Amino acid sequence: MRARRLLLIDDNPDDIMLVTRALRKQSGWQYEIDLAYTSEEGIRAAAAKRYDCILTDYNFPGISGMELYIRLASCCPATPIIVLTGQVDQAIAARLIKQGAQDYINKGAMSSEKLHQLICDAIAGKNNDVNSAAPGKEEYDVLVVDDNEDDVEFYIRGLSKLDPGYRFSHVNSGQAALKVIDMRPPDCVLLDYCLPGANGLDVLNRILMLRPHLPVIILTGQGSETIAVESIKRGAENYMVKAQFSPELLHRNIREAVSLKRLENALAAKEHELETKNRELNKTNAFLDMVLDIMPGYFFVKDENFKLLRANAQFIALYPDKSKDKIIGYTTVEDYTEEDARAFLENDCLAFKHGKHETNETILFPNGEQRTLFTQKKRFTDEDGQHFLMGIASDVTEREALISQLQKSNADLEEFAYIASHDLKSPLNGIRKLVSWIHDDYREQLPAEVQEYFSLINSRAERMARLLEDLLEYSRIGSRLTAPETIQLHDMVADEHQINDGHANFTVHVPQVEVVMPRIGLQIVLVNLLSNTIKHHDTGKGHIRLLLNQAPGGYQLEYKDDGPGIAAQYHHKVFNMFQTLRPRDEVEGSGMGLAVVKKVVEHYQGHICLNNCADGVHFSIFWPYSTTEGAARENGNGI
Amino acid sequence: MVFNDQVTVFVVEDDDVDFMTIKRSFAKTRITNPLVRATNGQQALTMLQNKAVAYPFVILLDLKLPKLSGLELLSSIRADAGLADAVVFILTTSSDERDIIRSYQHNVAGYFVKEQAGSHFLDICQVLNGYWQTVHFAAQG
Numbered sequence: 203m204r205a206r207r208l209l210l211i212d213d214n215p216d217d218i219m220l221v222t223r224a225l226r227k228q229s230g231w232q233y234e235i236d237l238a239y240t241s242e243e244g245i246r247a248a249a250a251k252r253y254d255c256i257l258t259d260y261n262f263p264g265i266s267g268m269e270l271y272i273r274l275a276s277c278c279p280a281t282p283i284i285v286l287t288g289q290v291d292q293a294i295a296a297r298l299i300k301q302g303a304q305d306y307i308n309k310g311a312m313s314s315e316k317l318h319q320l321i322c323d324a325i326a327g328k329n330n331d332v333n334s335a336a337p338g339k340e341e342y343d344v345l346v347v348d349d350n351e352d353d354v355e356f357y358i359r360g361l362s363k364l365d366p367g368y369r370f371s372h373v374n375s376g377q378a379a380l381k382v383i384d385m386r387p388p389d390c391v392l393l394d395y396c397l398p399g400a401n402g403l404d405v406l407n408r409i410l411m412l413r414p415h416l417p418v419i420i421l422t423g424q425g426s427e428t429i430a431v432e433s434i435k436r437g438a439e440n441y442m443v444k445a446q447f448s449p450e451l452l453h454r455n456i457r458e459a460v461s462l463k464r465l466e467n468a469l470a471a472k473e474h475e476l477e478t479k480n481r482e483l484n485k486t487n488a489f490l491d492m493v494l495d496i497m498p499g500y501f502f503v504k505d506e507n508f509k510l511l512r513a514n515a516q517f518i519a520l521y522p523d524k525s526k527d528k529i530i531g532y533t534t535v536e537d538y539t540e541e542d543a544r545a546f547l548e549n550d551c552l553a554f555k556h557g558k559h560e561t562n563e564t565i566l567f568p569n570g571e572q573r574t575l576f577t578q579k580k581r582f583t584d585e586d587g588q589h590f591l592m593g594i595a596s597d598v599t600e601r602e603a604l605i606s607q608l609q610k611s612n613a614d615l616e617e618f619a620y621i622a623s624h625d626l627k628s629p630l631n632g633i634r635k636l637v638s639w640i641h642d643d644y645r646e647q648l649p650a651e652v653q654e655y656f657s658l659i660n661s662r663a664e665r666m667a668r669l670l671e672d673l674l675e676y677s678r679i680g681s682r683l684t685a686p687e688t689i690q691l692h693d694m695v696a697d698e699h700q701i702n703d704g705h706a707n708f709t710v711h712v713p714q715v716e717v718v719m720p721r722i723g724l725q726i727v728l729v730n731l732l733s734n735t736i737k738h739h740d741t742g743k744g745h746i747r748l749l750l751n752q753a754p755g756g757y758q759l760e761y762k763d764d765g766p767g768i769a770a771q772y773h774h775k776v777f778n779m780f781q782t783l784r785p786r787d788e789v790e791g792s793g794m795g796l797a798v799v800k801k802v803v804e805h806y807q808g809h810i811c812l813n814n815c816a817d818g819v820h821f822s823i824f825w826p827y828s829t830t831e832g833a834a835r836e837n838g839n840g841i
Numbered sequence: 842m843v844f845n846d847q848v849t850v851f852v853v854e855d856d857d858v859d860f861m862t863i864k865r866s867f868a869k870t871r872i873t874n875p876l877v878r879a880t881n882g883q884q885a886l887t888m889l890q891n892k893a894v895a896y897p898f899v900i901l902l903d904l905k906l907p908k909l910s911g912l913e914l915l916s917s918i919r920a921d922a923g924l925a926d927a928v929v930f931i932l933t934t935s936s937d938e939r940d941i942i943r944s945y946q947h948n949v950a951g952y953f954v955k956e957q958a959g960s961h962f963l964d965i966c967q968v969l970n971g972y973w974q975t976v977h978f979a980a981q982g
Contacts (some may be wrong), residue, residue: 620937627934628905631955632858639865678937 205232206321209251211244211258211270212237212286217309221257221286224314231318241265249277255321256283260294267294271303272434276441279458282324341367341389342460345382347405348394348421349374353444357392360449361456374398376405380412387413389460392452393438395422395429402429403436410437415467417459419452439463500575500595505588508533508550520567537568546577553579553591562598574599612680619677623670630670634663665792669780672794676779679726679801686720686828694721695748698728704736707743715750717757719825723802730795731821735763737791738784756808756826763818773812848973849898852878853885853914854932855906859955862962863901863932870966874973882909886917889924897978899950899969904933904940912940915947926979930969 208225212218218237225233236251238244241262248256256274260267267285274283285298285306298306305320344361348354354372361368371388373379376397383391391409395402406418417439422429430441439459442452494501494514503512510530521529525537535543542565553559560578567573577595584590637660645653695712699705710732717724735746749760768776768783775781777800782793803810803823813820850867854860860878867876877894879885885902886909888894900918904911911931918924931944931952944952950972953965 624905624935624937628856628859631934632856635858635862674937 204230205234206254206325207252208233208235208321209244209247209253209256209258210235210237211239211241211247211256213239213259213262217259217286220309220312221317224312224317227314228318241270244270245273245277248274248281252278253281255324256281257286257321258283259286261288268297269431271298272431275303276430279454282327284320284324341369342456343369343371343388344390344392344456345379345388346370346372346392347374347376347379347397348372348392349398350394353394353421357449357452361453364449364453376400376408379405380408383409383412383416387416389417390439390456391416391418392456393418393420395420395433403432406433406436406438415463415470417463419455419459499597500577500593502593504550504591504593506554506590508535508547510534511590520569520571522569525568534568539566542566549577549579550591554581554589557581562602572599573597574602616677616680619673623674623677627667627670630663630667634660634667637663669792669794672792672798676794676798676801679798680805683723683802683805684720686718689717689719689721689724691715691717691748691750694724695728695732698725699732701729702733702736704742705732708732708736708739708746709744710746710748712748713750717750718828719757720806720828723806726802727799727823730799731761734795735765735819739763739765753824756824759821759823759825761819761821761823762815765818767815767818768812770814773814776812777810847874847897848978849875849877849895850901850969851885851889851894851898852876852901853880853882853906853911854878854901854903855880856903859903862955863966866962866966870963870970872966872970881907882911882914885909886914889918889927890921898927899973900927900929901932901969902929902949904931904935904944912943912947915944915949919947928976928978932965 210218210221212221222233222235225231225235236247236253238247241264244256244258256278258270258274260270262270271283271285274281283303285303286309287294287306288309294306305324307317307320342365346354346357348357358368358370358372362370371382373382374397377400379391379393382388393402393405393409397405402420402422406420409416409418414437418437419440419442420430420433420438421442421444423444433441439462440455442455491514495516497514498516500517500520501512501514502510502517504510509532513529518526518529521534521537528534535547538546542563545563546565549559549561549563558578558580560576562574562576564572564574574597575595576598577593579591579593582590582592637656640648641653641656648656692712692714695710699708699710732746735744744764746764747760747762749762751758751760772783776783777796778793779797780793781797782791800810803825806825806828808823808825810821810823813822850863852860852863854863864876867874875895877888877898879888885900885906902911902914906914909917911933915929918927918929929947929949931949932955933940933953934955936954941952951968955962
């Protein structure tokens, strides 16, 4: 059992009970507590006996807390003092600690453990102060301001004997003192209160105006409490009566004053540093808030209990005005439909579990709006090991609505083309059959003119059948396209070339390269380009040249032939549906070939253009490299 | 043993010209098998269920039909215990692979695309004729 002697100065029996009970509970420690019920009693007790620690109330009649503290500190400077305050007043507490109080404790929030710890820390802290000011460790530059040569001699001799670290300078007037302090400030000033022709307090004021942080110890011939208090009030570090002190006490006071000031300065520097850092932090925070509020989307942070800790303005705006103060610090699940809340809490759990989670979610928000969000949630851990979730969501309501509209209209269009071309084909076939039966059964009976008409009907019907067939083909391109694979370009071109009638009269030059492209898409493009050349060639014999280059982000295909070419004024028309530049009676064709080519290329986000050139046609096709992501999209929802 | 000219050809076809095509082609290839016609899927199903088509028979089925479509009729036939084993050929204008796949999923004996008039359909007739000349039908159960 270890023992400690405490002095408790308090006039409130309840508080005394509180403190004594609290300390009695501390096992392993024997607290021996002397009680003082008035400030005077307290000061007397502190002067008479050595205590390990003094606990004192702050409010006594007739004396300010600060004054009481100063008087206590001056009669037992080595004893740590803890101030008991009624209500937490940070400003008072800070001032007391600056003055040298070891700590303060709020009576309202005091626990046995806390008080004990505070006492232990205070005692340890005070010991450190004394140790750090141990003799021989530091040098003290002391300015003695006194007109009494004997007194000066007494101080210098006494102090030098105690510590070789002293260096003295001596002046005998306030004027001279200010000059020295201005030029080269000492560590400490010993100021005689009674200087010829000057009031000690005035000199003190002027010194502190010049050097606010200089410790000044007032020395006076006669003991006067008023002077003492007034000096301390005006900022003197300490007050000593000449006849009543020994060199040892002076030495101790100087050391304490200096180290206290040094600590104060260090504290002030730290405070300044802290303030600067705080300002920077505030600036950074303000900037971050601004970024979060400007960004187009929702931002939030949740803790492990799904409580919102932070959210940007956009997120807050999802709530009606009346519940805006019930967002931060709340889960807000009750603001959503049960189903929505369950869904996003499930996602939160997944994100906590796997580190991240992303989803498209349609949520009815508390402000009554239903929105579709693309939400990404990511887990992070703070310095204390607490897990949090950071969420960023972008509003994709309009985008998703457009996508589904587009998908529907694409499907509708395809369905329409399919049904239309199909249903149109049957009656057409009927017409062609009837014409052929007339031809078969009654040819001999018909005049040549009628036979000619019937053959025209037949050729028109055939053309219409081809148009329908190609239209159907065009509408089905999307569903036939596939994911990319490795292809020998040369072999594929050779194969596709064989398909077209009349290919034998045309040579094709293709580089022997390997490409990674969607097979069917490339086939459709090649067969249509080749057939286009063969069909429209003016001599029926020619050369086709295909080049393949690597361009940034994709393949660059160049297709050139030596045919008649296409006049520049028609360039914008060639990719239109059912567009032919020559009468169908000369060249049979639906005019769908290049439209199909364009649709395929654009399906893969590429583009095709027809270049101006002197002879033949020159198509340039840019075909983007397929990314795995793109491939996945193709497979996932082919149009 | 069933004589091949006793096989009834049950044509489900709404288009008169298409039906005439079949009649003409049969005549040209001297196929004398009895032809029975329904003009929509519902009528065809009723006739089959009422045994209005003499056994043995093969069905020539168009896919585009009023009321009950060809594929719907096919599903009904396969779901009907008394008709499930019927021999069905599809004869349609559609060359859409989706239609072809769905038809074979219903166990059709063949899928023909009605093309232009002329000799093409005669080939189909030859195939059909060869089919019932060489294929054995189950005795009616």
